[in-house]
Amino acid sequence: MDLVSFIVALVALLIGAAGQRMIGMGWGLIVTPAVALVAGPLAAVLVVNLYGALACLIILPRLWADIDWRRLAWLTVPAVALMLPGMLLAKGLETDLLRIAVGIIAIVGVVVAVAFTAGERSLDGPALRIGAGATIGALNASVGMGAPAVGVYTLLSGWQDRTFVATMQPFWVIVSGVTVAVRPFVAPEGSPDWPLWAWLVLCVPVVAGVVVGDRFAHHVNPTVVRWTIIVLSVLGGAALIVTGTLAMLG
Template sequence: MLTTGLVLAAVVMGAGMQRVTGMGFALVAAPFLVLLLGPVEGVVLVNVCGAVTAGAIIVRVVKDIDWKRYAALAASALLGIIPAAILIRLIPAPVLEISIGVILAVGLTVLLVLKSATLPQRRRYLLTAGGLSGFMNTAAGVGGPAVSMYSIATRWQHKSFAATMQPYFFTIGTFSLISKAITAPATFPVLPLAMWLAVAVACLAGLVLGDLTSKHVPARAAQILLIILAYLGAAATIIRGISDAVA
């Protein structure tokens, strides 16, 4: 019961964070869902909840979505999945996870140190961010930090960024679920109907809380939260890689 309560609380917090910052569901909820269901089924449930949460938020923020940037990010992210799938077979997962985490942490630090420098909003940088996001999402399960780095570097208005991330995460999340359903249907968690309903209610509650909170959170505070989440993503990836290496 305690674990179930923690899982539902994590889903509420993850959905709320997703609404306020544009990302963060997996970083908040994944540890608890993995604890309840295990590393494979837990990640699949994270994908399900993340896609559903992003899909629900789209309705609330549709007027602020930059559809051109979304299309470029989504297309390049799907392309980024291909080399990641190849590298996963060639490079040990711990090495890949630690390398990605270190690169993310260093990149974020450089951006913050050089905060006066602004990256031009050119298409090639957008496509690079999407490709890296798709690559990192497949290789280490962290697709958000790469696009958050792009938003920080280009001074992308946070309201537009957070809105645009919803169809983006919905797209890559749905694509991931479809691919897993085709290649490994046994990985989908088998939960009682009551638990599925509880998770759905928790997602809804988190969205409502996030919607209320977003009206009172200044853009600067939301950007700080975004940076914190990106660092947490980098740290979690490094820790997971080290844990896998010593296991």
């Protein structure tokens, strides 16, 4: 086992779990690029979904009362429906080229969303929710990076209160759980070559990150949340472009 890739995964899982607890996103934006750089893009999809489901399961009981069940259903159903096409897309196309394309789209999407909401406008409804859910599901299953689409949706809809953080936990439990369950039958290749003890040890930073995030979650104000979402979404898109480009050049 490559010790460097293992340490990078440990740190990424710790930071990602803390971000997921504090603002409801940040997991895939941090973990996917980091693991993709050291273990490959296919490995990143498995790691981000497996431990992402674990992190959200740990967080879920504390936020249960604030879950927006209606909005959860609007997002989850199309997300699950588009997972298989997303996996088949990644399997049929050059994964690194797909990452670059998704990264560019993510950055453009955030810029458009920020421009739209500059006048304090918001856009929400069944069409946006279905479109957002489908996009998140397809991108998460194909490149492990549905979070930029979440960022665009939150900016357009103005959904950035405590119910967003709460609702994202069961959403990612379902989306990541289904991805992990279906992936072996569609794209079984690409699992990191780590021994069993390493997979178990990686649970530690996930739990630690949730604990750290829980301590600071109540001190984050809405303005900080909004700008954190913007910055993370742009950085996530840039990370996809960089990892995809480096892999193609290598």
